[in-house]
Amino acid sequence: MPRITDYELYEVPPRWLFLRVETSDGRVGWGEPVVEGRAHTVRGAVEELMETYLLGEDPHPVSDHWQAMYRGGFYRGGPVLMSAIAGIDQALWDLRGKAFDAPVYELLGGPVREKIRVYQWVGGDRPADVGDAAAEKVDQGFSALKMNATPEFRRVENPATVQNAVDRIREVRERVGPEVDIGVDFHGRVAKSMAKRLAEKLDPYDPMFVEEPVLPEHDEALTEIAAHTSTPIATGERMFSRWEFKRLFEQGVVDVIQPDLSHAGGITEVKKIADMAEAYDVALAPHCPLGPIALASCLQVDGVCQNALIQEQSLGIHYNEGSDVLDYLADPAVFEYEDGYVDLPDGAGLGVDIDESVVEARAGEVDWHNPVWRHDDGSVTEW
Template sequence: MRITDYELYQVPPRWLFLRLETSDGRVGWGEPVVEGRARTVKTAVEELLDTYLLGSDPDPIEDHWQTMYRGGFYRGGPVLMSAIAGIDQALWDLKGKQFGAPVYELLGGKARNRVQVYQWVGGDRPEGVAQAAEEKVEEGFGALKMNATSEMRRVDTPAAIAEAEERLATVRETVGPDVDIGVDFHGRVSKSMAKRLARALEPHEPMFIEEPVLPEHNDALPEIAAYTSIPIATGERMYSRWDFKEVFESGVVDIIQPDLSHAGGITEVKKIVGMAEAYDVAMAPHCPLGPIALASCIQVDACSPNVLIQEQSLDIHYNETSDVLDYLADPSAFDFQDGYVSLPEGPGLGIDLNEEHIREQAGDIDWHNPVWRHEDGSVAEW
């Protein structure tokens, strides 16, 4: 059995799908993408497949991972690790289909029967959050996530802090104490403002504050943690176990959020979540992406005891043109009940994709995140 062919599809709203085919006719799917850099990652996937995998046996996944990562002198970073991630997902999909079992069964078996998911509310510049939160709770979700602020200056006004606090207070008052609310700083906030903002939000008991500073400033996390008892989450822009090693050793991160399409795929994230367990750190995988990425997350969630909750992008503000379920032949694979998703029982990643629809939608999808600017014209963090 050999890998004989592959196809890559850029599809709306901002995703890249990989289809791997083997000599016995099996097909495996992966989702290798950096949002806003799909064409760049597409080229990296082609280079890796053409150089290392075409014509090879798909079975030795660990060896393929090591070859793709260590076969190049320059390693890591979002583009390479996302390319590896999507290929790795497709290899695990093939492996599960070979043995007629979900991937989580090949990784040790399930540690839970279902996975809690949270629902995004409010948009990039959060507004109408309380009403959206109320609607999602009525739909059965017991956990939500919202952006804390729009762009913030390095040292902003008391009014900017008060606005963020009032927004969260309104949501908390609307949904009550039984609903968890994650608050995403999105790396928009400087370390000086992160301290003030965390202290202001604490009375409203968010589930976590996410990415309070950019990963290049993770050395500031101990100082921020000293200002608050709110659990700190980070990791969507960290790409390997070596990136996470430092935050584990610092002892200030409570929840890690590796992305299964950015952090080396199933193979690497399973190692990261194992490291996290040793440091008493929970995992909530980042996934504002498509159905293949979400299916990959659920496979790791299923067999990892320290998983807290799962992000998913159904109805997220990015998905204006296409949504997660649009690409599935059987949308019931992600049938959320009472804010949970059941573990898939099908082989591989446990989803069936609508290949005809994927081909119809495929094209040169030119999505890029907006560039925000402060009032003085300087570039702001998005």
């Protein structure tokens, strides 16, 4: 019986944490356990789980390991612990797939699709030059884009600031036409007092969805916001378990959920969340502004979920300064985008071959933290 014999954590640019798990029969599994801006903190949680529970264990019973990591702690949940579990879960599925010489999606029942549509980010944190950027991405073959709706946004904004946000979306729509989808991310920057007004004003430009119109702690406001717009509502990147999503589904107003495979408990948990969503006629669009292991994990779940709509990916995103998704792959062609789609990986496990020499060469202490934004009066605002 194989055993987990060793592990290694690598902080790599731009802001990622990779986990390498090795077994006694020579297999290697990879995971991506990270909270953006809290890599050091998640590292400690991963080390604790590996040292106190997983080292010396049989890697194969992935579901049982998940339950032990989650239920074995009296205090559970939250971004740090669930992200640690997520990355370990990815690595265990990678090992299991390699043991059976099959992609993870084959072990989850087999694929329901051959490929999944992807979208490309435009415009940056403080959205600017969105029209040219959108046209460029469409020329590259993407049929779906996403952009931030606003920079800093006060609780009650003046009409000019609201109109500026509307004008940016209008510009993109006019540049790319009606056959391209545009996701609009409110990023939790807009208070409920303005979210309903802004969402309503965007309706004429037919967004694919409005994302995180309010922060998750204010999800009770989604019912009122939904009453002011016909645009689908998306949320979920800052939710970490099926029990959090349960309340969202029961509310009945969300159209697209966006759990993150590196935050919401990994492949094991997000597959369950996606199945719950299907029962409520809610689509799945996994959040993934992260690295190649996280993206490969997303594609395994997309492959087996009928309600998977579209996949976020971070190639060329504004966060990826200095390193990008393909840099860490021995075969970058696994994520080749064609006509706005990416094929499901057909390799064993997660289906990606990590270039360990690049990982080791670039590994070190990565000190990425999101900026702290302030209003003109000096008070902290949402980033």
